[in-house]
Amino acid sequence: MGYETVIGLEVHCQLLTDSKLFCGCSTDYIGKEPNTNVCPVCLGLPGSLPVLNKKALEFALKAAIALNCEILPYSHFYRKNYFYPDLPKAYQITQYDIPVGRHGWIELPYSHKRIGITRIHLEEDAGKLVHPTKTGRIEHATYSLVDYNRAGVPLIEIVSEPDFSSPSEAREYLMELRSIVQHLGISDGNMELGSMRCDANVSVHREGEGLGVKVELKNMNSFKALERALNYEVERQIKLIKSGGRVEQETRHWSEPEKKTISLRGKEEAQDYRYFPEPDLLPIYVDEEILESIKSDMPELPANRRKRFVSMGIGEKEASIMVIEKSIGDYFEEAVKYFGDAKSIANWILGDFLGELNRAGLEIQDSRVKPHQLGRLLTLIKDGTISGKIAKKVFSIMFDTGDDPDEIVKREGLVQIVDRSEIEKVVEEVLSANPDAVESYRKGKANIFNFLVGQVMKATKGKANPNVVRDILQKKI
Amino acid sequence: MDVRHIAKLSNLELTEDELREMEEHFNAIMEYFKKLSSVDTERVEPTFYVIKHQTPMREDRVEKGLEREDVLGIAPHTEGGYIRVPRIR
Known part of the structure; x- marks a missing residue:
C-alpha cells in the first residue's frame, strides 16, 4: 500500500523597510557590531511606546493583495508571551486572530497547482543568540550572548494550507513566493542570509486513511535544504510506520552537515503563549483609500x-x-x-x-x-x-x-575571416594534409565533411566564417 | 489554577510555601473573573480597545538609537559587546 504526504509551510520574510517595525532603529543589522542598533522601544525599556511603521503595513498589504488574500478592514496586534532572551520584552508583538490578510492562494508555475494561503500577518523579529562553546554544540554552552540589533525588524509571516503532496511542490512554492516578494520589492528573499526563513509541517499516512501525526521542521537555510529535509523526513516517517512504530508530534531540526533531521527537544509541554491584545498599540483600520492607493502601485508579478x-x-x-x-x-x-x-x-x-x-x-x-x-x-x-x-x-x-x-x-584579433580567398587557401591546405579523409568522403562517408570543416576552423583558430568554409569545401572536394 | 505551570512559563523557581501563597492570590483573582464571566455577553462584541482610532503610524525614517555603552550599562553581565545571559534550557 502506498503512502501519501501532507506538507504545509510557514514562511517569514524580512521587509525591506529602512527602519524597524515599531521604532526608528535601522534594519541594516548584518555585519554590525552587536547592540549598536537599538533604542528604548526595541529593547522594551519601561516607559517606551511602539509606533507602527506605515511602510511595513503597506508592504504586508501588498503581499496580501499579490497572494489573492481577503484583506481585513480591521486588524490588531497581540503580545505572544514566551520566556527567551532573544526577546528583550519577553513577548513578541505579532498578530493572532485577525491578520492583515487571509484565505488567499498562489498558483505554482510548473505544476499549475493552486496552493491555499491561510494567512499573512505582520510581526517583529527577535534578536540573535550566540552560544559560545568549544564544541560548537548548544547543549555544551554554559551561557549565551545576546545581540538585539535584529530585534524589532519587520517580518511578514505567510502560512500556507497543507496543500503540498511532495517536497518538490513545497520547494516550487517557496521559489515562487520568493520571486513574488522580490517583484513586489518588499523583501529580498535571501534564505542564506536569513531574510527569508521557512518552517514546514510534515505528515504521512497510508492511502485512504486519515491524516498522520505532523512533525514541525526547522532550520532549512536554502531551497535545496528544504527539499532534502522534507525528503528525509517523509522517508523517516514512512519507515517508522512500516516497522510498527509511531510518529511523535515534535519539532525537529534539519542538520545540513549530517543531512538528517534531529529531535532536539524531548517531550515538551504544549506551547502556551498566553496571547492578549497589545495595549500599547491601537487597531489598524484598512480603508478603501489605503487599499486603492496600494493597488494602484502594484508592480508586475x-x-x-x-x-x-x-x-x-x-x-x-x-x-x-x-x-x-x-x-x-x-x-x-x-x-x-x-x-x-x-x-x-x-x-x-x-x-x-x-x-x-x-x-x-x-x-x-x-x-x-x-x-x-x-x-x-x-x-x-x-x-x-x-x-x-x-x-x-x-x-x-x-x-x-x-x-x-x-x-x-x-x-x-578575433574578427571573423569572411574573405573567400583567405579561407580558400586554408581549405586547400587542409585538403592536401588529409588525403585519406578526402578519399573516404568521396567514397560516400558523408560525415567526414564535418571533420574537414572542423579542421579548417581549427586552422583559423575558429575565426573563419563557418558558412563560407562549408561553401568553399563543397566546391573544392 | 496550575501555578507551577505559570511559574515555569516565566522561568521562575518557587518554593512550596511560595507556590501555596501564589495559589491563594491566583484563586482570588480567578474568583473575580468568574464573577465577570457570569455576565451575559452573548450579543456584545468583545472590546479590545476603548479608543476606536487608527493606531498612529510613523514614516519609515531611521533615527539614531542608544549608545552601546548605555545599552550595555543597564545589563547585569556583558561580554564583547553582547549581553551575557544564563543558557536557557
Whole structure:
C-alpha cells in the first residue's frame, strides 16, 4: 500500500523597510557590531511606546493583495508571551486572530497547482543568540550572548494550507513566493542570509486513511535544504510506520552537515503563549483609500512577467527560469533594449552567463558584464564580425575584465575571416594534409565533411566564417 | 489554577510555601473573573480597545538609537559587546 504526504509551510520574510517595525532603529543589522542598533522601544525599556511603521503595513498589504488574500478592514496586534532572551520584552508583538490578510492562494508555475494561503500577518523579529562553546554544540554552552540589533525588524509571516503532496511542490512554492516578494520589492528573499526563513509541517499516512501525526521542521537555510529535509523526513516517517512504530508530534531540526533531521527537544509541554491584545498599540483600520492607493502601485508579478517573456519569443521553461530571481528578469529586459532578439539574449543568459556566475559565486547584478555589453556582443555575432564560437571566448573575457566586446575582439584579433580567398587557401591546405579523409568522403562517408570543416576552423583558430568554409569545401572536394 | 505551570512559563523557581501563597492570590483573582464571566455577553462584541482610532503610524525614517555603552550599562553581565545571559534550557 502506498503512502501519501501532507506538507504545509510557514514562511517569514524580512521587509525591506529602512527602519524597524515599531521604532526608528535601522534594519541594516548584518555585519554590525552587536547592540549598536537599538533604542528604548526595541529593547522594551519601561516607559517606551511602539509606533507602527506605515511602510511595513503597506508592504504586508501588498503581499496580501499579490497572494489573492481577503484583506481585513480591521486588524490588531497581540503580545505572544514566551520566556527567551532573544526577546528583550519577553513577548513578541505579532498578530493572532485577525491578520492583515487571509484565505488567499498562489498558483505554482510548473505544476499549475493552486496552493491555499491561510494567512499573512505582520510581526517583529527577535534578536540573535550566540552560544559560545568549544564544541560548537548548544547543549555544551554554559551561557549565551545576546545581540538585539535584529530585534524589532519587520517580518511578514505567510502560512500556507497543507496543500503540498511532495517536497518538490513545497520547494516550487517557496521559489515562487520568493520571486513574488522580490517583484513586489518588499523583501529580498535571501534564505542564506536569513531574510527569508521557512518552517514546514510534515505528515504521512497510508492511502485512504486519515491524516498522520505532523512533525514541525526547522532550520532549512536554502531551497535545496528544504527539499532534502522534507525528503528525509517523509522517508523517516514512512519507515517508522512500516516497522510498527509511531510518529511523535515534535519539532525537529534539519542538520545540513549530517543531512538528517534531529529531535532536539524531548517531550515538551504544549506551547502556551498566553496571547492578549497589545495595549500599547491601537487597531489598524484598512480603508478603501489605503487599499486603492496600494493597488494602484502594484508592480508586475512573476506570473504575468512569465507570460510577457513568452510573448517576446522565448520558451515557457526559459521564461520561468528568468523570473525565479527578479534580478535575472531585470537584466534580460535591459539587454533586450540593446539587442532585439529576446530568444538569443535568453539563451546567452541561461547558458554561458549563468554558468560563469555560478562558477564565480556571483549574482547577475554584481557581474562586470553590463546588459548593453551583452547586447553589443550579440550584435557582433549577428553582423558577422565574430562567429558564435569566438563569441563564447569573448564573453568569457568580458566576464573576467568587464571590457567592451569590440575592444576585446580588436585586442585579441578575433574578427571573423569572411574573405573567400583567405579561407580558400586554408581549405586547400587542409585538403592536401588529409588525403585519406578526402578519399573516404568521396567514397560516400558523408560525415567526414564535418571533420574537414572542423579542421579548417581549427586552422583559423575558429575565426573563419563557418558558412563560407562549408561553401568553399563543397566546391573544392 | 496550575501555578507551577505559570511559574515555569516565566522561568521562575518557587518554593512550596511560595507556590501555596501564589495559589491563594491566583484563586482570588480567578474568583473575580468568574464573577465577570457570569455576565451575559452573548450579543456584545468583545472590546479590545476603548479608543476606536487608527493606531498612529510613523514614516519609515531611521533615527539614531542608544549608545552601546548605555545599552550595555543597564545589563547585569556583558561580554564583547553582547549581553551575557544564563543558557536557557
